[in-house]
Amino acid sequence: MSHYRVAMSTADKRLAAIRALRERGAVWDCDIELVRRGILPGSPVTREEAEALFSVELTDMEKCASWLPFFVETITEYVLGEDRQLDEDTANWLLHRVDEAASLNGLAVLVNVLAEAPEAPSWLVFAAKARAARNWPGVAEAMAGGLARSAA
Numbered sequence: 001m002s003h004y005r006v007a008m009s010t011a012d013k014r015l016a017a018i019r020a021l022r023e024r025g026a027v028w029d030c031d032i033e034l035v036r037r038g039i040l041p042g043s044p045v046t047r048e049e050a051e052a053l054f055s056v057e058l059t060d061m062e063k064c065a066s067w068l069p070f071f072v073e074t075i076t077e078y079v080l081g082e083d084r085q086l087d088e089d090t091a092n093w094l095l096h097r098v099d100e101a102a103s104l105n106g107l108a109v110l111v112n113v114l115a116e117a118p119e120a121p122s123w124l125v126f127a128a129k130a131r132a133a134r135n136w137p138g139v140a141e142a143m144a145g146g147l148a149r150s151a152a
Contacts, residue, residue: 018052027056027063032070045078047093054097057105068105075109076116086117091124098131104138107131 017035027082054075056063080086080095094113098106110128114120132139 001151009118015045015046015049015052018056022052022056022059022061025059027061027067029064029066032064032066035148036070036074045074050075051097052076054101054106057101057103068108071105072109072112076112079113080117084116084118086113086120086124088121091121095124095127100136102136104136106141107136107139 014035015139017031021031021035024031057071075094081091094110098110100106107128110124110131114125114128
């Protein structure tokens with residue numbers, strides 16, 4: 001019987017690395033670097049990879065400080081793509097995922113996408129404002145901290 005190895009594609013490796021974060025139960029800086037090396041320099045982020053990142057965000061596992069910038073940057077790259085455009089389907093997908101996460105990090109992604117998109121559907125801007133007004137964990141503290149820094 002002959003044995004052969006089936007090589008994993010780069011996309012499969014990236015997805016496996018993201019899924020491994022959730023399975024391990026914690027996200028450390030070294031994990032972010034491993035996933036970052038696999039995602040950002042190569043091909044564009046796929047929806048499956050973005051879904052996997054949101055699945056990590058949905059957990060209450062310990063996440064290192066570099067998780068938030070990585071999460072925001074990577075999801076923004078997926079949502080806007082290489083042409084930096086925000087289409088209706090992807091905007092709906094993002095809002096659904098942000099609502100599912102109901103977290104400060106999810107809101108940060110939404111705000112960043114709106115900041116970086118040359119154009120965005122007006123309904124998404126209103127939706128972002130409505131989500132900022134919800135009592136999601138960490139939002140009130142972040143808003144208060146931002147207001148305190150701007151007043152200083």
